[in-house]
Amino acid sequence: MKSKLIKVNTEDNVAIALVDLWQGDRISFEGGEVIILSDTQAKHKITMVDLAPGDKIYMYGVLVGKATEEIKRGDKLTTENVKHEAESTFAKSETTSWKAPDVSKYRDRTFQGYHRPDGQVGTANVWLFFPLVFCENRNVELLKDIFEKEFSFHKSPKQRQLLRNLISGKDEDTAVDFEEEEPGIFDNIEVKFITHQGGCGGIRQDSVILSKLLAGYVNNPNVAGATVLSLGCQNLQIDIFKNALEKINPDIKKPVLIYEQQQMGTIDEMLDTIIKDSFEGIKKANEIKREPAPLSKLKLGLECGGSDGFSGISANPALGYASDILAALGGSPILSEFPELCGVEQELVNRCVDDETANKFMELMKSYENAAEASGSGFDMNPSPGNIKDGLITDAMKSAGAAKKGGTSPIQAVLDYGEYVTKPGLNLLCTPGNDVESTTGMVGSGANVVVFTTGLGTPTGNPITPVIKLSSNSILAGRMPDIIDVDAGGVIKGEKTIPEMGEELFEYIIDVASGKIKSKADQLNQDDFIPWKRGVSL
Structure with missing residues (x-):
């Protein structure tokens, strides 16, 4: 029988509801029984332990919030009983190792692209x-x-x-x-x-x-x-x-x-x-005609928007696996949306290839957060009403799932907004979490294809770069087929593993890059362009 709960990391003290649950339901989970204490929609979180006010809440193996009141095992986490909390990051605490995926079958693969005089290769002309x-x-x-x-x-x-x-x-x-x-x-x-x-x-x-x-x-x-x-x-x-x-x-x-x-x-x-x-x-x-080019010429923008409680366990990890494939082949994945990396800074800092790269990331994050607070806001106010309605109730919780788009590969470079990608491997780019501003920024930094994960449905595209939409769940893919290119819902249904979904997505990326498939956003002429305006008007 299909499981009704899932825990992302063994260290987590919360689980995600895979289906709607009702008060009084008795769920077999991890060798025991969980009694559901309140009606809980799919995608929302249930505590696996009794929590007292101030107790820390862990998901994806990281701190994502703390309890503001007593929450009993089996009860739902809400904006009323949980608030944002994230670990502080000061420096690299360790250097992480990376086990790259097996990419032997992609070594000699190519895509059909437009070769430019400077050695770059376009997926469009x-x-x-x-x-x-x-x-x-x-x-x-x-x-x-x-x-x-x-x-x-x-x-x-x-x-x-x-x-x-x-x-x-x-x-x-x-x-x-x-x-x-x-x-x-x-x-x-x-x-x-x-x-x-x-x-x-x-x-x-x-x-x-x-x-x-x-x-x-x-x-x-x-x-x-x-x-x-x-x-x-x-x-x-x-x-x-x-x-x-x-x-x-x-x-x-x-x-x-x-x-x-x-x-x-x-x-x-x-x-x-x-x-x-x-x-x-x-x-x-x-x-100018399309000609074969190595997959290392791909610069892949990693974007999410209209996220839901399944994004971090299906679409984002699948994209992260595709990102790791590209990094192993010498291509350049680009992870942006700095407000949505709040709470996972330590993991990202530890993945930086050197202290200089790590320090640049921390400086950009701190500067951005200070600017947000100076304007009367903060990263903790990042989740949108749609995010919250679908189970992402704190910024750290949203970030922990959003960061999965970047896979597990080493971070080779950190770029401020407007800087251009030149290094192979995973690049971090400072942009807002706003979908269009972020996508606009990644394309301006060289992304020649973008994958956009979504759980609620977002009709975003770009004037010069194809944007592929990956849904976190099959219900969305069925409801909005005109904007969704690939459905990762099979992961939620237990029909596909993350590596299988990641490889399926990677094959789709190659076809779009080669002009064999036109992304839904391009079919709709979804040419969105919004620059990030950091300063004030005079």
Whole structure:
């Protein structure tokens, strides 16, 4: 008979309900009997011991909270009887060893990717339009309307006629019958557009951080070239952006077209120039074809959102196993969302390859936590109403499960927001826990594919990088099949082990990276982009 409870770690003093339990139920567990004292929904936690006020609560082998009142064995943990508590971390306490998974069957495997001059390999081939400042958002939106409608065979205004004439090779001023004439199709390039609310009006540091993020998007191997719009008078000057790009890649060979409106006359004149120049770049980028590349060229973003009480025992550990496979092959998994690493710092510090890496992680975590507290909040307020409703009642409890996405491999590098991934192996990247801000940051640091675990359902994607959705439970996968790519619910049902689920996911990642499968987020054109704004507005 299927077990109704599960304990993640032998040292834990709580268990997770795998099914709905009712007051008075008698559950056989660990050689004894547990009498359920209150109705408990699946995914919520039940104490396996009597707890007095102040007693510590352990899950995943780490401290995740403490009791605020007496809780009897068999009773449910709630926000009323438990509060957040986590262990303090001051330095490496030990150096952990790592037993890498057997990756012999993947050693000679490849994916079909787009090779760039700097040695990076993309899983997509994108020409990207974006502004340096929010003042140019309207012009980017105009260009989006023109290009998307033309490439989608929709009727259009003046600039679309210009683009159609360029596509058909006719004189720029030739009138076109949109109903009869069909444009040539670019079948090997995507044209994407992003806008944002930054670049001016805030502190100078915000513009510098934004410049690093945008430079990272240009340098991302999924981007073949870019069209950049500037107003001219904003904080994020063209030189600042160029310097950021040069710092990431001093010898970048991609075409990067930059236009400054205040130097170009009318909007129509500027748009005409941008369309003609960009069309030539897009046409050339369309000639780049997929070719075999080693799996070590994958940089895998590890993300979770809309988490539930099953995320930390199915989807996240499965992704962690896939992460370990990639790390063993010389690829670069990226674990972010620093507020959701609160409580597991000691384990992560011990996994850092040296003291310098460990110290950078602790400094970034402390600085972030101090900033949150200074704003009247704190990491302990991280769980969302949806998290709490589905059993994640403290930040440390949420973090302990979220960190499982990073597997068990050594941490080779710790990066601040806007820094680019250059080292193989697991990288920690400082980002918020916010789904889109975190995904946006990982892609800006080089992620060419992202896996996003979810227990409640989150329709997040990215303009340039495919985002794969992994559900923690089969109910979600059945209810929202339009956003879920892979279902890890078999782990909860006892049908699959974590290694089996991890390998199934890894095969799916290879297929998406090769263009054999289009992720659901890409099918929905879910192009979310939100930069992290750290400072204040002035």
